[in-house]
Amino acid sequence: MAYEIRDGWLHPARVVPSPNHDQRPPDMTIDLLVIHNISLPPGEFGGPWIDALFTNQLDRHAHPSFESIYAMRVSSHLLIRRQGEVVQYVAFDRRAWHAGASRFEGRERCNDFSIGIELEGSDHTAFEEAQYAQLLLVTRALMSAYPAINAQRITGHQHIAPGRKTDPGPFFDWHRYRDALREP
Numbered sequence: 062m063a064y065e066i067r068d069g070w071l072h073p074a075r076v077v078p079s080p081n082h083d084q085r086p087p088d089m090t091i092d093l094l095v096i097h098n099i100s101l102p103p104g105e106f107g108g109p110w111i112d113a114l115f116t117n118q119l120d121r122h123a124h125p126s127f128e129s130i131y132a133m134r135v136s137s138h139l140l141i142r143r144q145g146e147v148v149q150y151v152a153f154d155r156r157a158w159h160a161g162a163s164r165f166e167g168r169e170r171c172n173d174f175s176i177g178i179e180l181e182g183s184d185h186t187a188f189e190e191a192q193y194a195q196l197l198l199v200t201r202a203l204m205s206a207y208p209a210i211n212a213q214r215i216t217g218h219q220h221i222a223p224g225r226k227t228d229p230g231p232f233f234d235w236h237r238y239r240d241a242l243r244e245p
Contacts, residue, residue: 077116094175095178141192
């Protein structure tokens with residue numbers, strides 16, 4: 062499968078529009094890719110909860126862990142589920158609210174100049190083959206559409222918000238991912 066980016070949207074990806082985005086600063090170059098992990102409830106996969114969180118519809122009573130997050134207004138550009146399904150919440154030309162307080166190479170507010178990709182997973186579980194395969198295809202499409210993103214401008218949430226965030230975590234295989242990006 063090959064992906065194409067048209068008007069800020071990845072085709073073919075399932076689209077679930079999030080209201081949690083805004084305009085990037087004027088003349089801002091998109092030059093960073095940030096990789097995250099997410100699971101709702103923590104450590105559980107599947108279900109509607111990530112979509113619900115990113116669309117402000119998370120039922121606070123559905124799980125005890127949701128009480129502390131149901132009112133958060135967050136989003137990511139993309140989610141890659143365990144079986145490889147790709148979901149887009151925010152157009153790439155818009156600022157998704159995924160990185161929070163963050164810094165990359167001395168620049169703060171990484172949301173201004175980055176694209177965020179969530180992998181359905183946790184800090185305690187290996188990611189699936191299908192996720193790596195889709196992440197590679199998506200990354201190549203993004204690098205083609207946004208040439209300021211290169212292999213040195215791909216990072217984890219843990220690297221831009223150290224001490225505050227730990228994702229994508231120790232089970233994300235950076236060597237495997239970077240080596241695959243170098244292959245034709």
